[in-house]
Amino acid sequence: xxxxxxxxxxxxxxxxxxxxxxxxxxxxxxxxxxxxxxxxxxxxxxxxxxxxxxxxxxxxxxxxxxxxxxxxxxxxxxxxxxxxxxxxxxxxxxxxxxxxxxxxxxxxxxxxxx
Amino acid sequence: xxxxxxxxxxxxxxxxxxxxxxxxxxxxxxxxxxxxxxxxxxxxxxxxxxxxxxxxxxxxxxxxxxxxxxxxxxxxxxxxxxxxxxxxxxxxxxxxxxxxxxxxxxxxxxxxx
Numbered sequence: 001x002x003x004x005x006x007x008x009x010x011x012x013x014x015x016x017x018x019x020x021x022x023x024x025x026x027x028x029x030x031x032x033x034x035x036x037x038x039x040x041x042x043x044x045x046x047x048x049x050x051x052x053x054x055x056x057x058x059x060x061x062x063x064x065x066x067x068x069x070x071x072x073x074x075x076x077x078x079x080x081x082x083x084x085x086x087x088x089x090x091x092x093x094x095x096x097x098x099x100x101x102x103x104x105x106x107x108x109x110x111x112x113x114x
Numbered sequence: 115x116x117x118x119x120x121x122x123x124x125x126x127x128x129x130x131x132x133x134x135x136x137x138x139x140x141x142x143x144x145x146x147x148x149x150x151x152x153x154x155x156x157x158x159x160x161x162x163x164x165x166x167x168x169x170x171x172x173x174x175x176x177x178x179x180x181x182x183x184x185x186x187x188x189x190x191x192x193x194x195x196x197x198x199x200x201x202x203x204x205x206x207x208x209x210x211x212x213x214x215x216x217x218x219x220x221x222x223x224x225x226x227x
Contacts, residue, residue: 044216099211100170101147101172102159102216104156105156106156107156
């Protein structure tokens with residue numbers, strides 16, 4: 001069965017500190033991997049995506065993620081968090097065979113303390 | 115360049131009623147997908163429309179149906195509403211059915227009493 005696990009429901013970091021959000025997936029096909037961000041009352045905004053090639057991908061707002069096939073992981077990182085990064089972050093997995101059907105994790109809520 | 119627009123933004127219905135939600139895709143996009151996001155959960159795929167046909171469907175009952183119009187806009191219909199249908203319904207658009215890169219609207223918040 002296809003699934004995405006985000007082990008951390010909530011994470012709190014200090015402004016300026018580094019951030020890593022974890023994502024593990026289980027998927028039968030060669031995966032596409034995504035990170036989306038959702039602010040309260042808003043839709044989802046794509047931060048970055050991995051389809052193939054270089055396993056370290058850069059996204060918007062200074063975020064990056066690394067695909068590790070051996071660990072079935074796609075962790076999101078940012079070297080220095082800003083207060084405006086406070087939001088909920090979703091990892092998602094898809095595959096060419098499944099069109100635009102993405103499977104999402106349950107999300108990680110990021111709180112930033114000043 | 116308008117992004118994905120959804121209407122209404124909020125609505126309240128009672129059990130047993132029917133609801134229609136609407137979505138206009140981002141300019142240049144021809145494929146629309148619908149997702150349900152219950153409180154505290156990630157979005158779940160309902161179905162995808164391309165060329166006015168349902169192309170893929172998630173694990174949702176037949177009470178959930180949809181339509182895509184020639185201008186690529188789409189509707190999601192839910193019949194015989196249950197309390198558990200209360201959720202944020204997200205529309206996502208893309209160019210083509212296999213891009214995997216979706217642009218989401220801000221959603222329609224449905225409350226069923």
